[in-house]
Structures are given as C-alpha cells and as structure tokens.
Amino acid sequence: xxxxxxxxxxxxxxxxxxxxxxxxxxxxxxxxxxxxxxxxxxxxxxxxxxxxxxxxxxxxxxxxxxxxxxxxxxxxxxxxxxxxxxxxxxxxxxxxxxxxxxxxxxxxxxxxxxxxxxxxxxxxxxxxxxxxxxxxxxxxxxxxxxxxxxxxxxxxxxxxxxxxxxxxxxxxxxxxxxxxxxxxxxxxxxxxxxxxxxxxxxxxxxxxxxxxxxxxxxxxxxxxxxxxxxxxxxxxxxxxxxxxxxxxxxxxxxxxxxxxxxxxxxxxxxxxxxxxxxxxxxxxxxxxxxxxxxxxxxxxxxxxxxxxxxxxxxxxxxxxxxxxxxxxxxxxxxxxxxxxxxxxxxxxxxxxxxxxxxxxxxxxxxxxxxxxxxxxxxxxxxxxxxxxxxxxxxxxxxxxxxxxxxxxxxxxxxxxxxxxxxxxxxxxxxxxxxxx
Amino acid sequence: xxxxxxxxxxxxxxxxxxxxxxxxxxxxxxxxxxxxxxxxxxxxxxxxxxxxxxxxxxxxxxxxxxxxxxxxxxxxxxxxxxxxxxxxxxxxxxxxxxxxxxxxxxxxxxxxxxxxxxxxxxxxxxxxxxxxxxxxxxxxxxxxxxxxxxxxxxxxxxxxxxxxxxxxxxxxxxxxxxxxxxxxxxxxxxxxxxxxxxxxxxxxxxxxxxxxxxxxxxxxxxxxxxxxxxxxxxxxxxxxxxxxxxxxxxxxxxxxxxxxxxxxxxxxxxxxxxxxxxxxxxxxxxxxxxxxxxxxxxxxxxxxxxxxxxxxxxxxxxxxxxxxxxxxxxxxxxxxxxxxxxxxxxxxxxxxxxxxxxxxxxxxxxxxxxxxxxxxxxxxxxxxxxxxxxxxxxxxxxxxxxxxxxxxxxxxxxxxxxxxxxxxxxxxxxxxxxxxxxxxxxxxxxxxxxxxx
Numbered sequence: 088x089x090x091x092x093x094x095x096x097x098x099x100x101x102x103x104x105x106x107x108x109x110x111x112x113x114x115x116x117x118x119x120x121x122x123x124x125x126x127x128x129x130x131x132x133x134x135x136x137x138x139x140x141x142x143x144x145x146x147x148x149x150x151x152x153x154x155x156x157x158x159x160x161x162x163x164x165x166x167x168x169x170x171x172x173x174x175x176x177x178x179x180x181x182x183x184x185x186x187x188x189x190x191x192x193x194x195x196x197x198x199x200x201x202x203x204x205x206x207x208x209x210x211x212x213x214x215x216x217x218x219x220x221x222x223x224x225x226x227x228x229x230x231x232x233x234x235x236x237x238x239x240x241x242x243x244x245x246x247x248x249x250x251x252x253x254x255x256x257x258x259x260x261x262x263x264x265x266x267x268x269x270x271x272x273x274x275x276x277x278x279x280x281x282x283x284x285x286x287x288x289x290x291x292x293x294x295x296x297x298x299x300x301x302x303x304x305x306x307x308x309x310x311x312x313x314x315x316x317x318x319x320x321x322x323x324x325x326x327x328x329x330x331x332x333x334x335x336x337x338x339x340x341x342x343x344x345x346x347x348x349x350x351x352x353x354x355x356x357x358x359x360x361x362x363x364x365x366x367x368x369x370x371x372x373x374x375x376x377x378x379x380x381x382x383x384x385x386x387x388x389x390x391x392x393x394x395x396x397x398x399x400x401x402x403x404x405x406x407x408x409x410x411x412x413x414x415x416x417x418x419x420x421x422x423x424x425x426x427x428x429x430x431x432x433x434x435x436x437x438x439x440x441x442x443x444x445x446x447x448x449x450x451x452x453x454x455x456x457x458x459x460x461x462x463x464x465x466x467x468x469x470x471x472x473x474x475x476x477x478x479x480x481x482x483x484x485x486x487x488x489x490x491x492x493x494x495x496x497x498x499x500x501x502x503x504x505x506x507x508x509x510x511x512x513x514x515x516x517x518x519x520x521x522x523x
Numbered sequence: 524x525x526x527x528x529x530x531x532x533x534x535x536x537x538x539x540x541x542x543x544x545x546x547x548x549x550x551x552x553x554x555x556x557x558x559x560x561x562x563x564x565x566x567x568x569x570x571x572x573x574x575x576x577x578x579x580x581x582x583x584x585x586x587x588x589x590x591x592x593x594x595x596x597x598x599x600x601x602x603x604x605x606x607x608x609x610x611x612x613x614x615x616x617x618x619x620x621x622x623x624x625x626x627x628x629x630x631x632x633x634x635x636x637x638x639x640x641x642x643x644x645x646x647x648x649x650x651x652x653x654x655x656x657x658x659x660x661x662x663x664x665x666x667x668x669x670x671x672x673x674x675x676x677x678x679x680x681x682x683x684x685x686x687x688x689x690x691x692x693x694x695x696x697x698x699x700x701x702x703x704x705x706x707x708x709x710x711x712x713x714x715x716x717x718x719x720x721x722x723x724x725x726x727x728x729x730x731x732x733x734x735x736x737x738x739x740x741x742x743x744x745x746x747x748x749x750x751x752x753x754x755x756x757x758x759x760x761x762x763x764x765x766x767x768x769x770x771x772x773x774x775x776x777x778x779x780x781x782x783x784x785x786x787x788x789x790x791x792x793x794x795x796x797x798x799x800x801x802x803x804x805x806x807x808x809x810x811x812x813x814x815x816x817x818x819x820x821x822x823x824x825x826x827x828x829x830x831x832x833x834x835x836x837x838x839x840x841x842x843x844x845x846x847x848x849x850x851x852x853x854x855x856x857x858x859x860x861x862x863x864x865x866x867x868x869x870x871x872x873x874x875x876x877x878x879x880x881x882x883x884x885x886x887x888x889x890x891x892x893x894x895x896x897x898x899x900x901x902x903x904x905x906x907x908x909x910x911x912x913x914x915x916x917x918x919x920x921x922x923x924x925x926x927x928x929x930x931x932x933x934x935x936x937x938x939x940x941x942x943x944x945x946x947x948x949x950x951x952x953x954x955x956x957x958x959x960x961x962x963x964x965x966x967x968x969x970x971x972x973x974x975x976x
Contacts, residue, residue: 131584132911132914133911134911134912134915172843173843176833178835180832180901180904181900181901182904183909183911185905185909185912200912200915201912228842229843229846230846231846232845232847233848235871236846236850236870239800239869240802243802244800244801244802246696323687347798347799348691348696349696350692350696379633380629381633382626382629382633382634387626389627390624391682397693398684420685447630451633452636454634455633455636456636457636458636461585461655462585462587464584465585465918466916507958509769
C-alpha cells in the first residue's frame with residue numbers, strides 16, 4: 088500500500104496537483120461572465136462526458152413553491168426558439184449520445200455522454216438552453232403531470248421515499264432541507280409558469296454554473312469553443328443567498344408513518360456539520376466504517392451476527408452546502424419489530440461513543456476511500472462529476488487534499504465526533520409501520 | 524462522499540431526482556441484457572486446458588483490474604421443486620471456503636479497498652472481483668477459493684435462506700418487481716425462465732445443504748466457465764495468474780447439463796394484482812427472439828422506434844403529449860435459451876385504460892405502417908453511435924465480453940451488430956413488427972389499485 092501511495096502522490100505533484108493517477112492536468116478557466124470551466128483530457132476512449140452543474144437545488148426554494156428546481160430541470164429538455172420541442176433529446180440521440188439530469192438539495196446537473204467528435208453540438212445545445220429556454224405554458228402544463236407521476240413513483244408509492252421525506256420535515260424547521268427535492272404534491276400542482284420563468288432567470292446564468300468536460304479532446308481547443316458560445320451570455324445578477332440557519336434542536340423528534348409495506352423501516356437523522364468543519368473528515372470516515380461493504384460495522388453486527396436487520400447503514404453527505412443530517416437506516420428482518428431495530432441501532436451509536444473503532448476498521452475505511460478514488464478514474468463520467476463536486480464546495484483541486492485529510496483521521500477523532508453529534512438534541516427518528 | 528455514496532444509492536432524501544428513470548428491467552438477468560458490442564478486437568480469447576474460456580482485455584491506463592467469472596449454472600438448472608437453488612448456491616460461495624470463513628473473506632478483500640461478490644442469474648452463476656492492480660494476486664486467490672472450495676457452512680446457509688426470504692417478502696412492496704415476476708410466469712409458462720431466480724419464500728425454505736453441495740459440484744465446472752480479466756493487466760500475466768489458481772480445476776466426468784430452449788408461450792393472459800397504490804404499473808409482454816436470429820436486429824430497431832428513447836412514439840404520446848407517465852418503455856430482453864419483448868409504463872390509476880389503449884394502438888401501428896425514414900435513421904444512428912459508451916469502463920467491458928461469449932455470439936459481435944443494424948430497412952422493421960407486435964399476442968399484467976367505479 089505504501090509504495091503505491093507514494094507513487095500516487097508523486098504523480099499528483101507532477102500533474103500540478105490537478106489530477107491523480109491516469110489524469111491529465113485540468114485546464115481551469117473562469118470566463119468574463121463568470122462561467123467556471125474545468126476541462127480534462129482523457130484519450131482512452133473516443134468519448135466525452137460533458138456536464139453542466141448549476142448552483143441551484145431545492146435549497147433555493149421558498150415554501151409554497153417546493154419542487155420548482157426539479158420542475159425546471161424537466162423543462163430544460165423542452166426546447167428553445169432555436170431547438171424546438173423535443174429537439175434536444177433527438178439531436179443527442181441521433182448523435183449516439185446519452186443524456187440525463189438530476190436535481191439535488193444543492194445542485195441541478197445535466198450531462199451528455201457522447202462521441203468526442205460531437206462536442207460542438209453539446210456546447211451549442213447547453214449554451215442555448217442556459218439562456219434561451221422557451222418555458223411555454225402548454226409544455227409546463229403537460230410536464231406538470233409527468234412530475235406528479237414521478238412523485239407517485241418515488242414517494243407516494245415507495246415506503247422508503249415516503250419515510251425519508253417525513254424525517255426531513257421534522258428535522259428542519261427553518262432550513263429548506265426540510266422540504267422534499269421533488270416538492271410537495273400541492274406545490275407541484277400549484278406552481279405557475281411565471282414562477283418557473285422567474286426561477287430560471289434568477290439561477291440559470293454563467294456566473295452560477297460550472298461546466299466540466301472530461302474526454303478525448305484537446306482542452307485549449309474546447310475552451311476556445313466554449314468561450315465562443317457561452318461567452319456571449321450575459322453574467323446576470325448574482326442570485327440571492329440562502330439565509331436560513333437551522334436553529335438548535337431540543338430533545339429528540341419522532342415521526343411514525345403507517346403505510347402499505349411488507350417490512351418496517353427505521354431512519355435516524357442527526358444534525359451534523361458540513362465540510363466547512365474539520366469534523367467533516369472523521370464523520371466521513373465514520374460513515375465508511377459503518378456502511379461500506381460486508382465487513383462494515385452495521386452490516387456485520389446487525390445484519391450478519393445478530394440477524395436483526397435485512398439491511399442497515401449510515402451515511403454522511405460530505406458535499407452538503409449547508410449543515411445537514413447524518414442518516415442511519417435499517418430494515419428489520421421479518422418477525423423483528425421496528426422498536427427492537429431502533430434500539431439495536433442506537434446501541435451501536437452508544438458503542439461508538441464508548442469505545443474507539445479498531446485500527447483495522449479505520450485502516451480498512453481509509454483504504455476503501457483511496458481505492459474508490461482510483462476506481463473512479465476508470466470512468467470519464469465519474470471523473471467529471473468528482474471535479475464538479477469539489478468545485479461546488481471550494482475548488483476542484485481540493486480533491487487531493489481531501490484524501491490527505493482523511494488519512495490523518497484517528498480513532499480518537501471518530502469517537503469524539505460520535506460523542507459530539509449522536510446526541511438526543513440532534514436526533515430525528517422516523518419509523519414506518521407496515522399496514523397490510 | 525467517500526466510498527459508499529459513490530457506489531450505493533439509498534432511499535434517503537438528499538439523493539437525486541432524475542429527469543428520466545433508469546430502464547425498468549422486466550426480466551432479471553445476472554450479467555446480461557447487453558445488446559451491443561465494440562469496434563475492433565475487444566478481447567483476447569483462449570481456451571485453457573481444462574476448458575475454461577479466458578477473455579482478456581488490456582486497459583492499462585488506470586491501475587485497477589476487474590474479473591468476472593460465469594459458469595452455466597444459472598436458475599435454468601434449478602430442479603422444478605427447488606426454485607432458488609442456483610441463487611442460494613451463488614450467494615453462499617463467499618460465505619466460507621476451505622481456508623476462510625465468510626467474515627474473513629469479507630475483511631481480506633475489503634481491507635485492500637476491493638470487492639468480491641458472487642451470485643446467480645437466469646443463465647449463469649459467477650463471481651465478480653474488482654481490485655487495485657497491486658492486489659490482483661490476493662483477489663484471484665480469494666476468487667479461486669470461492670469458486671473451487673466453498674464449504675457452505677450450515678449456519679451460513681440458514682442465515683442466507685432467511686435473508687433471501689426477507690428480501691423476497693420486501694420485494695412485494697415494489698410494483699415493478701411484482702409485475703415483472705407475474706409477466707415472466709405468463710411469458711414462459713413451461714420453462715424455468717417463468718420462475719423467479721430467487722425462488723419463492725416457500726421453495727427457498729425447503730432447500731438443503733445437500734442440494735447446494737450437489738448443485739455446485741455438478742454445475743459449477745471449468746468446462747462451462749468463462750473468466751474475463753479486464754484492466755491494467757497483460758494477456759500473459761492474466762493467463763499465468765488464472766492458470767496458477769484455476770488450472771488444476773477438473774470437470775466432473777458426467778457431461779454438462781443441457782437446458783431446453785423455451786417452448787412457445789400459451790395463449791396470452793391478463794392478470795391484475797391489487798395493491799393499495801396511487802399509481803398502476805402496466806406491463807405487456809411476449810416471447811421474442813435472441814441475437815442469433817437475423818430478425819433480432821430489425822426487432823431492436825423496432826423497439827427503439829416504439830419505446831426506446833426520448834424521441835420514441837410511446838415516450839412522445841404517453842409522456843410528452845399526454846403527461847400520463849414518468850416512465851414508459853419498450854424493451855427486448857434476450858437470454859441464452861429464449862427472449863422476451865415488453866412494453867411498460869406507470870400511470871395514475873384512473874388512466875390505466877387510456878395508457879393500455881395507447882400502447883396497443885402504437886404496437887398495431889408498427890405492424891400496419893412502415894416507420895418513417897427519419898425514425899429509422901434516428902434509431903440506427905443512436906444504436907450504432909452510442910456504442911462506445913457501452914464499453915467505456917473496465918466493468919462494462921468485462922460484462923460485455925462475458926455476455927457475448929456465453930451467448931455464443933463471438934467476439935466480433937460488436938462489428939456485426941453495427942453492420943446488421945446499419946442494414947435494417949423500414950420494410951424489415953414492419954415485417955418483424957408484424958410478427959412480434961400484434962397487440963393481441965401480448966400477455967398483460969397490471970399492478971395497482973382497482974379503478975374507482
């Protein structure tokens with residue numbers, strides 16, 4: 088392991104701190120209108136992953152208009168005066184490309200993976216829809232029904248999705264993280280075309296976006312093309328900041344949901360700091376120790392040894408823009424109660440507070456994260472996404488410091504954060520009880 | 524972020540909302556459902572002395588290696604009263620070997636940031652390894668152990684049976700899974716493809732250690748096994764490392780089991796499964812053809828025009844114009860002994876009749892009128908042009924070469940696929956649609972709440 092790490096480190100240095108392992112250096116630029124551009128050459132396959140990341144998600148939504156960021160994401164495929172209804176998908180497909188998009192709490196991301204010699208087309212389409220989206224009222228009306236069906240699939244008819252929404256809503260009283268990304272049904276039905284147009288105008292602009300492309304191209308040439316197309320788009324006004332700060336919690340909060348399901352589900356969410364805190368690294372290590380693989384702690388104890396759970400895990404979102412929750416989840420085996428499941432899950436947290444994790448657990452988790460970074464390099468899509476993720480919370484080159492910081496985490500650090508954050512005053516519990 | 528988030532998607536809410544859902548897999552397969560291949564020689568192929576087919580694709584740039592093994596020991600070989608046997612056997616491979624207990628195997632591979640898993644699908648049973656290049660020796664040691672010397676400890680068997688039963692129980696929550704199982708039963712009424720790979724809660728409960736030992740000993744054998752090694756490794760190194768560990772593996776004396784190709788389905792059936800849901804899942808399905816049939820290529824094009832992409836007829840009518848569904852698809856699902864073709868959508872309860880009507884109309888239209896030149900070109904351009912994206916990671920290449928080998932398509936399948944697709948005409952599409960798209964020839968499953976009177 089050590090020799091390998093040293094080699095990795097040297098390569099990183101050689102690449103100007105920009106990329107690891109197979110990596111070419113990253114060509115980073117900020118256009119005059121504020122568009123951030125990250126380009127990385129990767130000549131292994133004749134393809135490119137071209138991604139637009141807008142700094143807007145459900146975090147930027149107001150009460151009464153939840154789901155508008157996601158609704159707009161759907162509308163981004165509906166056309167501009169130059170590329171009309173359905174043209175975007177058609178053009179991408181007939182050029183052999185695959186595209187999709189997602190909305191999260193913090194970002195809205197669009198990607199096209201396509202033969203590298205078609206990159207001009209993607210630059211054309213993405214620059215066009217950044218500024219010229221039609222947002223026709225009739226298209227909005229029909230897409231509204233699609234979004235409603237999506238909500239039915241993901242939330243109304245999905246026990247886990249439904250419970251997650253309930254727990255978020257009790258955990259956050261002030262911050263928009265309490266609202267579902269897809270939006271409440273009532274809001275999806277209500278949101279007007281004027282509101283969507285205003286939201287688009289407020290958040291979709293060069294200065295609020297990151298363009299990342301990794302693939303088989305010459306970076307300076309592509310940068311020139313990007314300048315030519317995106318450079319013309321006006322910078323726009325700086326979007327309003329998210330001001331909400333979640334007030335401290337006093338005592339545990341709890342929600343119980345009865346829904347048609349086969350097995351109960353238990354979620355526990357603790358308020359934790361985000362990556363602006365030094366505690367983010369031990370928290371990140373902790374979530375790997377708890378959940379990555381069959382040797383991980385929750386799987387081994389609750390699923391394997393005690394056979395209480397069909398599945399169990401814990402997860403920390405390192406990239407969250409604002410402080411968020413450390414989630415735990417568990418599904419009891421048939422015959423086990425949700426109550427016993429919750430107790431067992433909480434007992435694991437108490438153990439984390441009392442005893443340091445073992446050296447083996449810690450080292451394994453570090454090795455797993457290191458290896459994951461190498462595995463990522465195999466995919467241009469994942470390489471591009473990782474650059475964007477780090478750029479969103481700082482600068483892409485932090486990717487390398489991230490590993491250094493993780494390597495420095497000790498068992499005492501992990502124990503300290505478990506004690507500090509897995510406390511009743513931060514705890515939000517959700518239980519789903521199956522209704523036949 | 525860290526390892527988990529990059530690999531695992533979870534139900535909790537900060538994860539993402541996609542504009543389009545991932546394709547709904549109606550019929551489950553282990554490694555397959557790959558329709559296409561790549562340009563040029565995609566892998567080195569050789570047969571080792573004990574019959575193992577070794578496939579190696581060198582991808583030197585990233586220091587990782589992915590290994591897939593595939594033996595012809597899938598659920599198709601489950602005895603009729605032992606549904607779920609292949610699946611249980613596969614799941615137990617990593618739960619104890621002559622040298623290591625299950626937890627020791629887990630710790631050993633995960634300590635180096637690698638992964639080793641095993642399992643079975645309809646046609647095959649296999650293991651999957653991903654390691655950093657420097658750990659290939661360790662990874663292959665463990666892989667060889669789980670294939671050759673699994674011990675199937677009784678307590679592990681009991682535990683795994685309970686887990687599989689629990690997973691089956693929970694999957695009853697998922698309307699797509701429920702619909703897929705019901706449809707498979709109707710499409711393949713007298714063939715193992717009609718039976719769930721995982722079996723049923725009852726059938727799995729009856730499986731014994733003897734069943735598992737016998738299944739492993741009889742069906743997991745070198746002369747039906749494919750081993751694909753892809754990544755930062757040379758052909759010579761891969762051969763040497765694989766031979767060192769699997770070269771002494773001997774096939775049993777009796778010949779490999781044979782499996783009947785699927786018989787024609789019975790008359791189409793309709794089934795409604797009531798669940799207290801706000802949305803109904805609709806699946807229409809029937810038998811189709813495999814890649815070895817020349818009509819497979821026009822069928823693929825036809826399916827793409829009908830419900831393949833965002834410009835397809837069903838997507839346009841059901842989603843874009845009608846706002847009736849988030850997910851609507853058509854899908855050809857080839858396997859080794861048979862194939863199915865299906866059309867699926869999820870819509871609000873009240874609109875079920877309308878969506879079924881649109882599906883039937885669009886199927887019928889494909890049989891009646893030729894597709895337009897524009898549609899034909901789009902489908903062909905996409906199917907051919909998107910090709911490199913199917914092979915852009917070591918894992919995808921490994922899955923692809925295994926699928927091509929085990930389905931007997933030949934490593935030049937990639938090139939042939941492109942040629943064949945390029946030659947498809949509108950008349951071919953219509954001819955094949957006439958054969959396979961007649962609306963009355965489809966079984967139909969609807970999972971959801973009964974319509975309100």
